[in-house]
Amino acid sequence: DTGVSQDPRHKITKRGQNVTFRCDPISEHNRLYWYRQTLGQGPEFLTYFQNEAQLEKSRLLSDRFSAERPKGSFSTLEIQRTEQGDSAMYLCASSADPGNIQYFGAGTRLSVL
Amino acid sequence: DQQVKQNSPSLSVQEGRISILNCDYTNSMFDYFLWYKKYPAEGPTFLISISSIKDKNEDGRFTVFLNKSAKHLSLHIVPSQPGDSAVYFCAARPYNTNAGKSTFGDGTTLTVKP
Numbered sequence A: 001d002t003g004v005s006q007d008p009r010h011k012i013t014k015r016g017q018n019v020t021f022r023c024d025p026i027s028e029h030n031r032l033y034w035y036r037q038t039l040g041q042g043p044e045f046l047t048y049f050q051n052e053a054q055l056e057k058s059r060l061l062s063d064r065f066s067a068e069r070p071k072g073s074f075s076t077l078e079i080q081r082t083e084q085g086d087s088a089m090y091l092c093a094s095s096a097d098p099g100n101i102q103y104f105g106a107g108t109r110l111s112v113l
Numbered sequence B: 001d002q003q004v005k006q007n008s009p010s011l012s013v014q015e016g017r018i019s020i021l022n023c024d025y026t027n028s029m030f031d032y033f034l035w036y037k038k039y040p041a042e043g044p045t046f047l048i049s050i051s052s053i054k055d056k057n058e059d060g061r062f063t064v065f066l067n068k069s070a071k072h073l074s075l076h077i078v079p080s081q082p083g084d085s086a087v088y089f090c091a092a093r094p095y096n097t098n099a100g101k102s103t104f105g106d107g108t109t110l111t112v113k114p
Helices: none
Strands: A005-007 A010-013 A019-024 A031-037 A043-051 A053-057 A064-070 A073-078 A088-095 A109-113 B010-014 B017-027 B032-037 B044-052 B054-059 B064-067 B072-077 B086-094 B108-111
Touching: A005 A031, A005 A088, A010 A019, A010 B044, A019 A109, A019 B017, A031 A053, A031 B044, A073 A088, A073 B054, B010 B017, B017 B086, B017 B108, B032 B064, B044 B064, B044 B072
Parallel strands: A010 A109, B010 B108
Antiparallel strands: A005 A019, A019 A073, A031 A043, A031 A088, A043 A053, A064 A073, A088 A109, B017 B072, B032 B044, B032 B086, B054 B064, B064 B072, B086 B108
């Protein structure tokens, strides 16, 4: 097990395009989290899953954002009609249960031109 | 309203000396606190944590102190090494929550000079 992996590592897109990111958590972890980090700030919570159920969404997650975790394994985060303000690092983390430590992936850096 | 604040964006110390990174929080519901370290091009890596029932937790060169009445915690690194140079994030959450999501500060960039 190599930890949490995210793909792609970098994504450059034009404003208005749709993008999709993938996260593969540590295999035995049932909880999966998405965070967004902009320059000079810490990670901000977006949403989380327990197995395949999406249990909480931040108000930061506008209706242009959608996340899924089919079969409770990998997760995807889609951003529709991207805007320049969506440019950020998107981090995925997983944990075995709520009390345990969250392990982060290296992130996907999105640049919207 | 930023609930977790790291007021020092950067800190520079000499190798072998002590590094002290500070963090303040405002949400009284927070009772579990974590420090993460982040190198460039990598995700944050868990370093050390403390629950509100303790005022100190130590792991090797790293010690976290919690002052609950002041809503303040600090991370001490002794002795500091050049490999400790990284961005350090303080994070907090209510311990007994279903979510387990953390609220992060904006980070302190530590530079340890040889």
